[in-house]
Amino acid sequence: MRVAVVQMNSVADKAANLARARRLMEAAVAGERPDLLSLPETFAFIGGTRDARHRSAERFPDGEAYAMLREFARRHRLFVHGGSMFERDGGSFYNTTVVFDREGREVARYRKVHLFDVTTPDGRSYSESDFVGRGTEIVLFDLEGVKVGLSICYDLRFAELYLRLAEAGARLILVPAAFTLQTGKDHWEILLRARAIETQCYIAAAAQWGAFPAGREVRHNFGHSMIVGPWGHVIAQVQDGPGVAAAQLDMAYLERIRRDLPVQRHRVLDRPRVGRAEGEERR
Numbered sequence: 001m002r003v004a005v006v007q008m009n010s011v012a013d014k015a016a017n018l019a020r021a022r023r024l025m026e027a028a029v030a031g032e033r034p035d036l037l038s039l040p041e042t043f044a045f046i047g048g049t050r051d052a053r054h055r056s057a058e059r060f061p062d063g064e065a066y067a068m069l070r071e072f073a074r075r076h077r078l079f080v081h082g083g084s085m086f087e088r089d090g091g092s093f094y095n096t097t098v099v100f101d102r103e104g105r106e107v108a109r110y111r112k113v114h115l116f117d118v119t120t121p122d123g124r125s126y127s128e129s130d131f132v133g134r135g136t137e138i139v140l141f142d143l144e145g146v147k148v149g150l151s152i153c154y155d156l157r158f159a160e161l162y163l164r165l166a167e168a169g170a171r172l173i174l175v176p177a178a179f180t181l182q183t184g185k186d187h188w189e190i191l192l193r194a195r196a197i198e199t200q201c202y203i204a205a206a207a208q209w210g211a212f213p214a215g216r217e218v219r220h221n222f223g224h225s226m227i228v229g230p231w232g233h234v235i236a237q238v239q240d241g242p243g244v245a246a247a248q249l250d251m252a253y254l255e256r257i258r259r260d261l262p263v264q265r266h267r268v269l270d271r272p273r274v275g276r277a278e279g280e281e282r283r
Helices: 014-032 050-056 064-076 153-157 159-167 181-199 251-260
Strands: 002-007 036-038 079-081 085-089 092-100 106-111 117-119 125-127 140-143 146-150 172-174 202-205 209-214 217-222 226-228 234-237 243-248
Touching: 002 014, 002 202, 002 226, 014 036, 014 064, 014 243, 050 085, 064 079, 064 092, 092 146, 106 140, 106 146, 146 159, 153 181, 159 172, 159 181, 181 202, 181 217, 181 226, 226 243, 234 243
Parallel strands: 002 036, 036 079, 146 172, 172 202
Antiparallel strands: 002 243, 079 092, 085 092, 092 106, 117 125, 140 146, 202 226, 209 217, 226 234
């Protein structure tokens, strides 16, 4: 299986973003001929105001971004993972990823579970829950015999999600992201490699890079889209700027790692118990 990740510098202009995405996707197909092509988080629209983000949202299966991904998968006969985009479902909004197979059929849909409500080291506040709701389900899909798990950006900090995906059979986990420059420079690669080592899965992380407008501010994403092997090595990476990285995934190698270092079989603690401190009175 060959996988390609696309790095973008999306902005608050949906038409421009879709055109950029298509150019990068065409370049990836021409240069890498992947079986699976993965886009970053919020590839169709990022930044802007809360209302602008809601206006960009699509009611699946309608919408320009959804239609573009579906048509691209069908025309090029490959699986397309749509990073994420804003979805509208009735009066609710979600940060959602969709996956299409070689026929252009939707085979998976995942709504981001962990929402980015934090203050970064530079003092800037992010409150994702102000404009999208939280998903509640873990999602995998079958890519011609290989189970693939789905996650989005801030999910990366929650190891339990990735362990559940691995226990459900995942061999590859996708992590589309828009990691901030502040957090990304210190945590992005470390977390991706840790999740790969813990789960003994391949990790493919397509990311946003560069500056984008967010209200009256200009914010920056870290980029460094990468593919990490099940031993924790980075096997492909995009540096600064828009671009593509690709790698051939070796499932026989993955199975050898799991056979020789069977951590999933050795795992005995679902929820660690809190022990008594030394000398604490028994009750």
